[in-house]
Amino acid sequence: MADLPDYYSVLEVAPTATNEDIKRAYKRAALKWHPDRVPSDSAERPKRTKMFQRINDAYYTLSEPTRRRDYDEARRFSGGGASTSFDDDEADEEVPRAQGGGGPSWANMFGFGKKADGQEDAFANDQFRGAFEEMMGDADMADREGDTAVPNKRFWSIIGGISGFALGFIAGDIVGAIPGAAVGSKMGSIRDAKGKSVYAVFQSLDQSQRARVLSELASKILSGAIS
Structure with a gap:
């Protein structure tokens, strides 16, 4: 069996962390660590x-009670420690994978195995979507319409301030661009016509x-403004 990763260390929480602690972490x-933070x-x-x-694997495992219980049992069996620190250099290490398309060999216990890249x-990305839209709403950069978060003027003002314009394919597939100064006032009706979620717009x-x-x-x- 491959070594058991310390998912509590990955998320920098104690093994006694609550579900809310794990979600915030x-x-x-x-x-x-999101890859889009760098070019x-x-x-x-x-x-x-x-x-x-790795962070998403950790959250997948620890955020669901049954998977967390099974992981904790496996961790105790393997003699896993209770370290809650994480060395950035560990991100350079390979997580051992089972042969023949399995995940880390222990991971199949929790319902997920090795996937193609x-x-x-x-x-x-799919797992991050929910947390992203929740944070966007908490940060007042998105509005809720039913179960979907949609961009609001704050979101578009940030984008307009960065680039000076919003690309045409976001703005209803219109050829050309909308000047950044007009983004905040224009995007509400365009958003409604397009029906895109905030995460779909973010990815575009x-x-x-x-x-x-x-x-x-x-x-x-980091400032504690949202959890």
Whole structure:
């Protein structure tokens, strides 16, 4: 059996952490390590991608009571320690994987195994979506419409301030661009016509714009403005 990762250490929480503690820790860690915080050609990108995936595996395991209980049992069986610190250099280490397409060999106990690179990225992004939209709402950058978070004027003012314009394909597939000064007042009706969620719009932005939104959220998380 492969060594059991210390997921509590990955999220920097104690083994006695509550579900809310784990959720808050996931938000902090995901924002800290999200690959879009750096350019696509950055030498740091592979390390961030690996760590982001590990953070999502940790949250997947610890956020659900049955998976957490089984993980804790496996951790006790393997003699796992109770370290709550995490060395950034650990993100450079490979997580042992089972042969023949399995995940870390122990991970199949918890319902997830090794995925192809694209599938692993998709899993991390899908799980991050919910936390992202919740944080956007808490940060007053999005409004709730039913179960969907949609961008509001604050969101678009950030994007407009970065680039000076919003790309046409966001603005109802119109050829050209909308000047940044007009973004806040225009995007409400465009958003409603397009029906895009805030996460879908976020993913359609270019990397520098995504980095700015993530940085805004990270600063609010660290200041305690949102949980």
